[in-house]
Amino acid sequence: MPINDLATILPELLLVLVGALLALADSLAPSLRPRFALLAAVAVAGATVLRWAIPLPGRVWGGVLLVDPMARFVDSYILAALFLCALLAEPYLARTGARFGEFYALLLWAGVGAMVMAKSDNLLVIFVGLELLSISLYALNAFHTGNVLSLEAGWKYLVVGGFSAAVLLFGVALLYGATGTLSLASTPAPSAPLASGGSLLLTGLGLVFAGLAFKLALAPFHAWAPDVYQGSPTPVTAFLSVVPKGAALVVLARLVAALLPLAALPRWTGLLAAVAVLSMTLGNLVAIAQRDLKRMLAYSGIAHMGYALVGLVAFGQDGVAAVLVYLAAYTLMNIAAFAVVSAFSEGEEEPHLITDLAGQGWVRPGLSFALAVAMFSLAGIPPTVGFAAKFLVFRAAVLNDLVWLAVVGVLNSLVSVFFYVRVVYYLYMRPLPKRQPQFSEPVLVRLVAGLCAVGIFLLGLLPGIVLAGAEVAARTLPR
Amino acid sequence: MLLSALTLTPGVVGVLLLLFVPRGAVSLHRWASLLASLVSLALAVVVWSRFDPASATFQLVEARPWLPAYGVFYRLGVDGISLLLVLLTTLLQPLVFISSWHAIKERVKGYVVAMLLLETGMIGAFLATDLFLFYVFWELMLLPMYFIIGVWGGERRVYAAVKFVLFTLAGSLLMLVGIIYLSWLHHAQFGSWSFAYEDMRRLVIPMGQGFWHSPQLLLFTAFALAFAIKVPVWPLHTWLPDAHVEAPTGGSIILAGVLLKLGTFGLLRFNRVLFPEAWEKAAPLFIVLSVIAIIYGALGSWAQKDIKKLVAYSSVSHMGFIVLGLFVGGIAATQGALIQMVNHGLSTGALFMLVGVIYERRHTRLIEDFGGLAAVMPYYTGAFLLTTLASIGLPGLNGFVGEFLILAGSYRTHPVAVALAATGIVLGAVYMLSLVQRVFWNALTNPENERLSDLAWYEGVAFAPLAIFMIWIGVHPRTFLSLSEAAVARLIGG
Numbered sequence: 022m023p024i025n026d027l028a029t030i031l032p033e034l035l036l037v038l039v040g041a042l043l044a045l046a047d048s049l050a051p052s053l054r055p056r057f058a059l060l061a062a063v064a065v066a067g068a069t070v071l072r073w074a075i076p077l078p079g080r081v082w083g084g085v086l087l088v089d090p091m092a093r094f095v096d097s098y099i100l101a102a103l104f105l106c107a108l109l110a111e112p113y114l115a116r117t118g119a120r121f122g123e124f125y126a127l128l129l130w131a132g133v134g135a136m137v138m139a140k141s142d143n144l145l146v147i148f149v150g151l152e153l154l155s156i157s158l159y160a161l162n163a164f165h166t167g168n169v170l171s172l173e174a175g176w177k178y179l180v181v182g183g184f185s186a187a188v189l190l191f192g193v194a195l196l197y198g199a200t201g202t203l204s205l206a207s208t209p210a211p212s213a214p215l216a217s218g219g220s221l222l223l224t225g226l227g228l229v230f231a232g233l234a235f236k237l238a239l240a241p242f243h244a245w246a247p248d249v250y251q252g253s254p255t256p257v258t259a260f261l262s263v264v265p266k267g268a269a270l271v272v273l274a275r276l277v278a279a280l281l282p283l284a285a286l287p288r289w290t291g292l293l294a295a296v297a298v299l300s301m302t303l304g305n306l307v308a309i310a311q312r313d314l315k316r317m318l319a320y321s322g323i324a325h326m327g328y329a330l331v332g333l334v335a336f337g338q339d340g341v342a343a344v345l346v347y348l349a350a351y352t353l354m355n356i357a358a359f360a361v362v363s364a365f366s367e368g369e370e371e372p373h374l375i376t377d378l379a380g381q382g383w384v385r386p387g388l389s390f391a392l393a394v395a396m397f398s399l400a401g402i403p404p405t406v407g408f409a410a411k412f413l414v415f416r417a418a419v420l421n422d423l424v425w426l427a428v429v430g431v432l433n434s435l436v437s438v439f440f441y442v443r444v445v446y447y448l449y450m451r452p453l454p455k456r457q458p459q460f461s462e463p464v465l466v467r468l469v470a471g472l473c474a475v476g477i478f479l480l481g482l483l484p485g486i487v488l489a490g491a492e493v494a495a496r497t498l499p500r
Numbered sequence: 501m502l503l504s505a506l507t508l509t510p511g512v513v514g515v516l517l518l519l520f521v522p523r524g525a526v527s528l529h530r531w532a533s534l535l536a537s538l539v540s541l542a543l544a545v546v547v548w549s550r551f552d553p554a555s556a557t558f559q560l561v562e563a564r565p566w567l568p569a570y571g572v573f574y575r576l577g578v579d580g581i582s583l584l585l586v587l588l589t590t591l592l593q594p595l596v597f598i599s600s601w602h603a604i605k606e607r608v609k610g611y612v613v614a615m616l617l618l619e620t621g622m623i624g625a626f627l628a629t630d631l632f633l634f635y636v637f638w639e640l641m642l643l644p645m646y647f648i649i650g651v652w653g654g655e656r657r658v659y660a661a662v663k664f665v666l667f668t669l670a671g672s673l674l675m676l677v678g679i680i681y682l683s684w685l686h687h688a689q690f691g692s693w694s695f696a697y698e699d700m701r702r703l704v705i706p707m708g709q710g711f712w713h714s715p716q717l718l719l720f721t722a723f724a725l726a727f728a729i730k731v732p733v734w735p736l737h738t739w740l741p742d743a744h745v746e747a748p749t750g751g752s753i754i755l756a757g758v759l760l761k762l763g764t765f766g767l768l769r770f771n772r773v774l775f776p777e778a779w780e781k782a783a784p785l786f787i788v789l790s791v792i793a794i795i796y797g798a799l800g801s802w803a804q805k806d807i808k809k810l811v812a813y814s815s816v817s818h819m820g821f822i823v824l825g826l827f828v829g830g831i832a833a834t835q836g837a838l839i840q841m842v843n844h845g846l847s848t849g850a851l852f853m854l855v856g857v858i859y860e861r862r863h864t865r866l867i868e869d870f871g872g873l874a875a876v877m878p879y880y881t882g883a884f885l886l887t888t889l890a891s892i893g894l895p896g897l898n899g900f901v902g903e904f905l906i907l908a909g910s911y912r913t914h915p916v917a918v919a920l921a922a923t924g925i926v927l928g929a930v931y932m933l934s935l936v937q938r939v940f941w942n943a944l945t946n947p948e949n950e951r952l953s954d955l956a957w958y959e960g961v962a963f964a965p966l967a968i969f970m971i972w973i974g975v976h977p978r979t980f981l982s983l984s985e986a987a988v989a990r991l992i993g994g
Contacts, residue, residue: 403635408639415676415680416680419684427680431673431674434673442662450651450657450658485566
């Protein structure tokens with residue numbers, strides 16, 4: 022094994038090692054527990070620096086991993102999400118008395134799983150990355166052992182996750198049968214005979230897509246999301262709502278790019294478009310009926326993956342770049358929202374009712390403003406990054422002769438404004454209730470929310486910063 | 501740089517206030533916001549002085565790359581059409597701050613920040629010559645207005661605010677798809693990405709067969725829907741009475757004075773120029789709708805018991821005149837529509853301001869609660885009377901100029917529409933004069949009205965500029981008509 026190959030995965034190695042050290046330190050040096058968050062954050066920052074410092078050789082480890090601009094782009098945002106979630110977790114764990122090293126170890130390993138998934142070319146390695154991510158998350162979901170909802174969330178995610186992993190693996194097996202290779206890049210050329218393997222290939226593709234759709238919480242594979250979002254510790258929800266989805270979406274993009282010439286194109290695009298429309302519509306309509314903020318954000322997430330999928334339906338360089346920008350935008354706004362949610366809750370067992378936000382805008386202006394900004398960004402109103410991302414996705418759709426899909430998208434945006442704006446309405450236009458809820462405003466939560474809000478505006482005004490990287494990344498896909 | 505300074509000064513001051521000035525520093529917020537709006541006004545006057553009315557193209561142009569690979573540029577430019585409306589905006593904004601000085605006592609910080617961001621959005625939308633930038637400014641106006649209505653508004657403010665947001669967004673989101681489609685079309689026809697307004701003028705947009713297969717008709721609809729909701733064109737007007745009545749005085753002034761004009765401005769700037777064939781096809785429909793709006797709005801006004809609601813419905817009627825002038829076309833009618841936009845901004849802005857004055861004193865706006873105010877508030881009565889006469893089109897005041905030009909420009913081609921619209925003018929006189937009679941002349945029966953104080957000095961200061969312009973435009977309209985002549989001629993000429 023050449024030493025050069027080892028260097029290409031230094032960021033992953035660093036995170037795995039620091040995770041293991043934190044797990045050990047928990048029993049060896051418990052007095053360090055209050056510093057774990059900081060250590061984890063420093064490790065993540067170090068991994069980010071490493072990722073940008075080492076060159077991008079492309080195909081390494083015998084062709085199994087692709088360390089290319091795409092991988093670096095996705096890594097950057099997974100690491101950013103990890104960093105923010107690690108900071109967010111510290112006040113939460115302190116409050117619930119669960120400040121254990123294992124939490125950060127699992128968080129870092131989950132991140133590594135996502136990073137492996139997003140840069141793999143081999144279907145089995147993708148599966149391994151997915152499992153590393155998922156198994157870490159099963160434990161993290163249920164980390165708040167005193168809360169029955171948290172346990173329920175862990176259990177649900179375990180059952181659904183196990184099931185979807187099996188579906189995915191079966192799909193991988195069929196694909197292997199059809200193409201004779203596990204590598205995405207070395208699938209046979211379009212001219213190769215498909216007569217015998219055609220249906221096998223399509224079934225396998227469909228199953229792999231279904232497995233990924235579970236992770237993405239795309240309708241009709243979304244049913245687990247509201248309960249898991251609601252029950253999981255809020256910092257974990259924040260992580261769960263962005264990282265696995267980002268990784269799965271990139272895998273999907275690589276898969277589509279590699280197999281597109283093989284599969285029957287219209288059928289495949291039609292399937293993706295149908296799922297996108299269904300997710301957008303169902304997510305937005307059901308979100309209107311939600312009274313719990315975390316559940317509302319779960320349905321909003323379902324809708325947002327629908328928007329992102331529009332970019333993949335359009336495909337081409339514009340579409341993939343739009344999806345990547347969408348992921349970055351989604352990460353910022355979702356983590357901002359969950360950061361504020363974690364502050365605006367009295368106890369973790371309590372539901373996070375939207376009505377409890379009444380009047381907070383004038384009592385806790387900073388955090389409320391961050392939440393309002395996140396809501397407007399999710400609704401796609403300029404000058405936020407949410408608008409820039411939606412603009413790019415819909416632009417990709419129009420450019421690829423899918424005007425109808427863009428119209429469905431903007432109409433869905435209109436529906437979504439209703440429930441996003443309702444949060445703002447409670448924050449600023451309702452009087453404070455007589456019994457004032459006991460909310461805390463930990464410094465770290467304010468920091469995370471503030472960083473995200475600044476990012477939302479900065480990237481909203483200057484989307485070129487992230488778009489440039491996304492375009493370079495998109496160019497690495499074949500076609 | 502001049503146009504950027506004009507556009508961004510209020511917004512930047514607003515953001516600075518938001519981030520760095522504590523909530524408690526109420527007078528600092530008030531003074532800083534007033535000052536920012538005055539600076540904008542001064543810059544607008546500088547733009548006016550440098551503006552060459554003989555040239556029809558955009559002047560003082562600025563262009564900076566924003567997303568150059570996608571053809572998105574930060575482009576500003578001013579022509580005679582936008583200059584008039586920018587002058588109106590920057591004139592009204594300081595008056596809003598003055599008239600809100602004592603009216604807004606709570607959450608002053610939020611109010612002035614929202615107003616300043618709104619001003620940047622409005623000026624930017626008038627000056628943007630890149631469709632993407634235009635859309636950003638267009639949407640930037642939405643949230644401040646949502647907050648202004650929803651937080652500082654009347655009893656049913658939340659309903660009104662949400663209705664305002666949903667109506668406005670419903671129109672503008674389809675326009676976004678239309679804008680993207682135009683840029684794609686530009687790429688298809690010229691091989692480069694662009695959102696520039698001047699580039700869009702060169703596009704050949706196919707008319708196709710039928711509605712669903714006609715890109716031009718579909719694009720026209722996507723844009724017209726956004727603007728027609730804003731105007732509002734009957735039957736899309738239902739958000740307007742709610743929003744106007746529930747908004748605080750400052751919000752109503754801006755809403756009626758400027759925001760509605762963005763709708764007619766957009767129709768003229770984009771629909772008329774970019775989709776000429778579709779415009780011709782849609783003109784009969786819009787002429788009918790505008791005549792309905794004129795009469796419906798006037799009758800609606802007549803039936804109101806609340807003064808503010810009466811003024812709100814009168815806006816539907818007056819905006820109908822403007823839309824009529826635009827769709828009849830021709831230089832006279834278009835010029836008339838344009839000057840009428842300014843007139844309506846002045847007179848309706850003044851009316852809302854004056855209604856705010858007595859609402860603050862009596863906390864009621866019901867006509868029946870008043871009567872005989874002329875005896876106790878002579879200056880106030882004079883101001884209200886002047887505005888009323890301007891609004892109903894008395895020769896010598898501004899309203900006459902606009903209505904005359906619209907009707908004179910239309911009667912040859914659309915005699916029936918003109919005849920019906922003229923009844924709207926008569927109805928306008930009826931409801932406004934009967935309002936004046938009931939509020940100011942009838943016997944002073946209600947003892948609560950006996951000790952009302954007349955206009956305070958700052959209220960007089962806020963009203964005076966509006967009065968000056970009402971008379972100026974009425975007596976010497978050429979000052980303003982000549983500004984837009986070249987630009988309108990270029991528009992009509994195609």
